[in-house]
Amino acid sequence: MPRRGGFGSRGSFGEGPDDPRDVDSCREAALNLLDAAPRSSGALSDRLRRKGYEEQTVVEVIDGLSRVGLVDDEQYARSMVRYCLSRHLGEMGTVREMTRKGVDRVLAVRVAAEAAQNGDFVESAYELGRVVARRTAGMDRDRRLRRFWAAGGRKGHAPDLIRQVASDIFRNDGDIDE
Numbered sequence: 001m002p003r004r005g006g007f008g009s010r011g012s013f014g015e016g017p018d019d020p021r022d023v024d025s026c027r028e029a030a031l032n033l034l035d036a037a038p039r040s041s042g043a044l045s046d047r048l049r050r051k052g053y054e055e056q057t058v059v060e061v062i063d064g065l066s067r068v069g070l071v072d073d074e075q076y077a078r079s080m081v082r083y084c085l086s087r088h089l090g091e092m093g094t095v096r097e098m099t100r101k102g103v104d105r106v107l108a109v110r111v112a113a114e115a116a117q118n119g120d121f122v123e124s125a126y127e128l129g130r131v132v133a134r135r136t137a138g139m140d141r142d143r144r145l146r147r148f149w150a151a152g153g154r155k156g157h158a159p160d161l162i163r164q165v166a167s168d169i170f171r172n173d174g175d176i177d178e
Contacts, residue, residue: 016052026053026061034065040076041066043102077103077111081120088128091121093156125157129169145170 017025026048033039033047041062048058065071077098084094091112098108115121132151136144145166152162 020052020054021057022053023057023060026057027064029053030061030065031070034070038076038079039071040073040098040102040104041071042073042104044071046102073103073107074111077107081111081115085115085120085124087155088124088131089155090125090152090157090161091116092158093154094121096156121157122161125152125161125165126169128152128155128157129165133169141170 017029019025029051030044030048033044039047044065045058045062048061049055053061062071080098080101080103081094084097089097094112094115095105095108098112099105128151129148132148133144136147139147148166148170149162152165153159157165
């Protein structure tokens with residue numbers, strides 16, 4: 001049986017914490033959640049509230065964890081950018097993914113814009129283009145371009161960047177410039 005207030009406390013039993021204002025129990029639940037995976041303060045807050053802890057208790061626990069460095073939204077956002085780049089996401093896709101994971105939108109936009117200034121999303125788009133080119137080898141050029149445009153759009157790359165990559169990688173049918 002899961003411990004009260006800890007990871008999985010709202011499992012199949014549907015139970016919440018004994019005391020929704022118990023800071024120690026809430027902190028234990030937060031630490032167990034952080035042991036399972038890194039989280040933004042927003043995502044952690046949502047999970048703790050869903051477990052049944054009161055808002056003020058959750059705020060107090062997250063503030064304490066932030067003070068000791070166990071919750072750091074800036075660091076989490078930067079690690080999310082690296083993760084999104086490894087999945088060949090563009091700037092818009094990265095912001096979308098970060099906000100989905102509970103990162104404040106203003107922070108997500110700022111960190112993604114810094115990565116864009118470094119040219120990280122350009123390289124991501126080219127890598128996506130190379131992946132699509134390898135996977136669509138042998139298909140006619142128009143079909144390959146449609147596949148690349150669809151992938152680039154889904155992953156949140158800017159249309160002008162997709163156009164640039166497409167013209168560089170899919171020059172002629174069968175002629176891939178890598």
